[in-house]
Amino acid sequence: MLNSIVKKIFLTIVGIFVLVMFIQLVLQNFFLEDIYSNMKISKIEKSFEQLCEDYNNHKWTGAQLNQEAMDYQNENGASILILNENDEVLNESFFKGFNYITIRDSGGKELKIIIDFLIDEEGNFRNLNNKIKDGESIEVIGMSIKGTNFIDPLEIKKMNTSLVSDEGYATWDELYKKNPHDIVEISGEVIARNFVVRDQGVLSYQQEKLFNEVKRYLIEKSENPQNVKEIFKEGSYEFTEEYSGLLIVVLAKKVVGADGNSTYAFSLFTLENIHDAFQILNGYYYYIFIFQLALVLVLVYFYSKWITNPLIKLIDSAKSISELNFTKRTDISTNDELSILSDSLNNISNNLSTAIEKLESSNEQLAIEAIKKAENEERMRNLLASLSHEFKTPLGIISGFLEIISDGVYEKEPEYYINVISDEIDKLNGLVLETIELSELETGSYKLNVSEFEIKPFIEVLMSKFEKQFEDKSMSFELGIEDRIVIGDISKIEQVMINILSNGVRYSPNGERIEVTSELQKDNLYVYIRNYGVLIDSKDLDKIWDRFYRAEKSRNRSLGGSGLGLTIVKNILELHESDYSVKNINNGVEFYFSLKMKY
Structure with a gap:
């Protein structure tokens, strides 16, 4: 077996060399970016910690603190904002990076009004009709920024x-109305204007981004003080900005002085995408082609030995899973596809075991009610029977392909079989996770995280995620959504929409369209999703909500999904006490569901 693998590898040495080159480029495109990101984060974190320590030691105030904060910002490309215990800003120079106007009221007092929402990147008014001129009299309603003369x-x-x-009013209920004493209403004459030319695009908006994060901190401070403690305990958090794709990193530090007073420092910076820069370096690797060829020849010899033993372990583990034995684990740490396969198989064992344990636990909890217990036991039997059917084909493929690779009796490259196995494992893992989620929904263990949200922008953002799929199938889509505030678990309603829209795109012919509209009925908003060019057999309409039921009779896995999507949709909508259904319309199919509205 070993000799056959070695022979196969050496006969395809040219192909392996190409693969090595490909792996090297992948490492350059991904690994080096991670090093860069980690080094930048580490450097700024150390600088931030040092600034906080120096501040605590020297007790900077006024101009000195402003200068130190500006030096930190210039050296690290990171914004910084420092507050005291009373939420007063200590480094007023932070706001020099904002667009603002200075007004003088009737008493001679000068105040600065932030007007970023009116100014574009070139430092010009977005709308000339809204231009504010020097000497013009204005009235301002806003929130005083403590410790500064900014509003x-x-x-x-x-x-x-x-x-x-709009951004100010978006946080009105959460921040402003809870601090009514900070709201000011002033009038005066414009005596100066300070505009910023943001020649670095989105990267130059760091000041504004940090100010928004600090406002979120102030909201959390009043509503969820425990979350604020966790932020300072962790020291940092990060998120990807949706519209720019930039990774935003926020650092947070609580500095307690010798006098017992606390100061809170926040810093924000972005991690830009440097993928294109590394792509240019790819040409360099052609010059070391000869060196890599020699290296590949050596690695091939060790590769043949290295791959055999893990394959035997993977075959044994796959057979155990196919027999519903989840006790065996594979411990492969080769840091490659085999290691990923090993981890994925272990995850499947854990998830399957967890799913069965949760189903059993649910039955035990419902043992008091004989009828419910009988229903749950029947549900478990049906689910396990369905799972056995759904798992039979992929597990058979995994086991068979692993035996083919181990025996060396195959017609295609080993990587082909490994990729197919990896795909099948991913599908199995997804099916297990959906089964666990369905179990939680059906047994009532999942609790909705209900909140109020605007349905129109929610659906507009959601539909934008399908643009690529619409484009691939030359499909169009139409939106006609009421601008209303509804009540529900936004993450679960998103899951409902994605499942229904995905089915619509999947089954509709090329060139058709999808419509999403709404209708008001008493206290409810009804959402309608229609796809055209296909109908559902009338006898299948009531069955499509059943688990593992596919109206597509061939049970084609590439078209039919896991068979659990609409069952999960049904359970989510029932938890929302929603009115929902599906029906055939003229040359199409219509799904609809209702959500309670806020009045």
């Missing part, structure tokens, strides 16, 4: 025009 405006009135900050 975060909610509304600016001039002449017969009212300029409203």
Whole structure:
């Protein structure tokens, strides 16, 4: 067996060399980016910690603190904002990076009004009709930024025009209304304007991004103080900005002085995408082609030995899973596809075991009620029977392909079989996770995280995620959604929409369209999703909500999905007490469900 693998590898040495080159480029494109990201984060974190330590030792105030904060920002490309215990800003220079105007009221007091919501990247007014001129009299309603003479405006009135900050009002209920004493209403004459040319695009908006994060901190401080403690305990958090794709990193530090007073420092920076820069370096590797060829020849010899033993372990583990024996584990740490396969098989064993344990636990909890217990036992039998059927084909493929690779009796490259096995494992793992989720929904152990949200922007953002799929099938889509606030678990409603839309795209012919509309009925908003060019057999309409039921009779796995999607949709909608159904319409299919509205 070993000799056959070695022979196969040496006969295809040219192909292996190409693979090595490919792996090297992949490492360059992914691994080096991670090193860069980790080094940048580490450097800024150390600089941030040092600044906080120096501040605590030297007790900087006023101009000195502003200068140190500006030096930190210039050296690290990271914004920083420092607050005291009373939420007062200590480094007022932070706001120099904002667009603002200075006004003088009737008493001679000068105040600065942040107007970023009116200014574009070139430092010009987005709408010339809203231009604020020197010497013009204006009225401002906004929130005073403690410790500074800056005001975060909610509304600016001039002449017969009212300029409203949508972002300000977006946090009105959470922040402003809880601090009514900080709301100011002033009027005065514009005496100066400070505009910023943001020549670095989205990267130059770090000040504004950090200010928004600090406002979220202030909201959390009043609503969920425990979450705030966790933020300072962790020291940092990060997220990917949806519209730019940039990774945003936020550092947070609580500095306790010798006098017992606390100061809170926040810093924000972005990690840009450097993938294109590394792509240019790819040409360099042609110059070391000869060296890599020699290296590959050596590695091939060890590869043949290295791959055989893990394959035997994987075959044994796959056979155990196919026999529903989840006790065996594979311990392969080769840091490659085989290691991924090993981890995936272990995850499947864990998830299957967990799923069965949860089903059994659910039955035990419902043992008091004889009828419910009988129903759950029947549900478990049906689910296990369905799982056995669904698992039979992929597990057979995995076991068979592993034996083919181990015996060396195959017609294609080993990587082909490994990739197919990896795909099948991913499908099995997804099926297990959906089974666990369905179990939680059906047994009532899942609790909805209900909140109020605007349905129109929610669906608009959601539909944008399907643009690529629409484009691939030359499909069009139409939106007609009421601008209403509804009540529900937003993550679960998103899951409902994705399942229904995915089915619509999957089964509709090329060139057709999908419509998403809404209708008000008493206290409910009904959402309708229609796809055209295909009908569901009338006898299948009531059965499509059943687990593992596919109206596509061939049970084609590439078209039919896992068979659990609409069952999960049904359970989510029932938890929302939603009115839902599906029906055939003229040359199409219509799904609909209802959500309670806020009044």
